[in-house]
Amino acid sequence: MEIETEKSLVIGLDMGETNSVFGIVDQRGNIKSQTVISSTAYPDFDDYVKASVDALQPALDAVGGIGNVRAMGIGAPNSNYYNGCIENAANLVWPGIVPVAEKFQEALGIPCRVTNDANAAAMGEMTYGVARGMKNFIMITLGTGVGSGIVCDGKIVYGSDGFAGELGHVIVDRGESARACGCGRKGCLETYTSATGVARTAREILQKNTADSLLRELDPEKITSFDVFQAAEKGDALALEIFDFTGTVLGRACADFTAFNSPEAFVFFGGLTKAGDYLMKPLRKAFDENVLRNYRGKVKLLISSLNGSEAAVLGASALGWEESL
Numbered sequence: 001m002e003i004e005t006e007k008s009l010v011i012g013l014d015m016g017e018t019n020s021v022f023g024i025v026d027q028r029g030n031i032k033s034q035t036v037i038s039s040t041a042y043p044d045f046d047d048y049v050k051a052s053v054d055a056l057q058p059a060l061d062a063v064g065g066i067g068n069v070r071a072m073g074i075g076a077p078n079s080n081y082y083n084g085c086i087e088n089a090a091n092l093v094w095p096g097i098v099p100v101a102e103k104f105q106e107a108l109g110i111p112c113r114v115t116n117d118a119n120a121a122a123m124g125e126m127t128y129g130v131a132r133g134m135k136n137f138i139m140i141t142l143g144t145g146v147g148s149g150i151v152c153d154g155k156i157v158y159g160s161d162g163f164a165g166e167l168g169h170v171i172v173d174r175g176e177s178a179r180a181c182g183c184g185r186k187g188c189l190e191t192y193t194s195a196t197g198v199a200r201t202a203r204e205i206l207q208k209n210t211a212d213s214l215l216r217e218l219d220p221e222k223i224t225s226f227d228v229f230q231a232a233e234k235g236d237a238l239a240l241e242i243f244d245f246t247g248t249v250l251g252r253a254c255a256d257f258t259a260f261n262s263p264e265a266f267v268f269f270g271g272l273t274k275a276g277d278y279l280m281k282p283l284r285k286a287f288d289e290n291v292l293r294n295y296r297g298k299v300k301l302l303i304s305s306l307n308g309s310e311a312a313v314l315g316a317s318a319l320g321w322e323e324s325l
């Protein structure tokens with residue numbers, strides 16, 4: 001294997017609820033090697049760090065050792081870029097405040113930075129993906145929830161406390177029947193345009209409407225956004241209506257978000273983007289109809305160009321290139 005020149009690599013860690021995926025990445029965004037450990041098997045965080053270092057060792061040996069690695073970037077839920085800690089993450093096994101960056105920095109002897117998944121995705125897009133060269137854009141991740149990373153003047157917006165950019169919890173419906181959100185409020189964007197939001201829409205439309213649909217063959221409680229996509233592929237009118245509604249809600253919200261920082265683009269990432277034009281066509285239409293005239297025709301609506309399975313690790317690794325390190 002070709003030996004890299006000094007400090008031309010970074011480590012990315014995608015810390016998920018179940019698994020932690022490590023990648024050693026070069027400046028072009030090629031993952032040189034990848035390794036995985038369980039996120040749940042080490043209730044003591046020090047043991048988790050030790051297991052991580054052990055798992056990384058063969059991969060580091062293969063690239064000429066840690067001396068060739070500039071820094072480590074970590075994407076983790078509920079993490080705070082400013083203090084390098086995960087703070088009260090409900091879905092991880094470590095309670096309270098966990099000084100993740102400090103622990104890895106001590107164990108590996110290289111600078112470490114941490115940020116949440118959506119900000120990491122924005123960094124990945126800016127460093128290796130469709131937002132390369134852009135100074136102002138908004139990343140929207142459409143998964144189980146809706147996350148966002150806002151980039152202004154080439155920098156992620158972290159805000160006063162490190163937790164800026166929760167566009168998934170902007171309220172888009174203040175009506176009586178607005179949907180309850182996991183955050184304790186009602187009508188958040190996330191309850192309509194996440195994968196689970198699409199499933200909720202499917203259940204609502206199936207109940208209200210008596211039209212024939214392939215979706216009626218499924219247990220309504222078990223319908224997923226992927227089922228809706230498959231039905232749409234077969235031309236199912238109700239499935240198309242569900243995506244139409246979802247795209248419209250998201251397009252209107254993005255039209256409003258445009259007023260924050262006049263972005264060059266919105267970049268959409270996550271499972272739902274596989275719906276392609278079923279989602280993007282109504283989204284573009286609603287965006288154009290609702291955006292302030294000054295911005296009309298200037299904002300690109302793009303789908304992430306990063307490979308889904310690699311994107312999280314690449315995004316985390318992108319933190320390692322930050323100049324401030």
Ligand SMILES: [Zn+2]
Binds near residue numbers: 169184185188
């Ligand atoms: Zn909410």
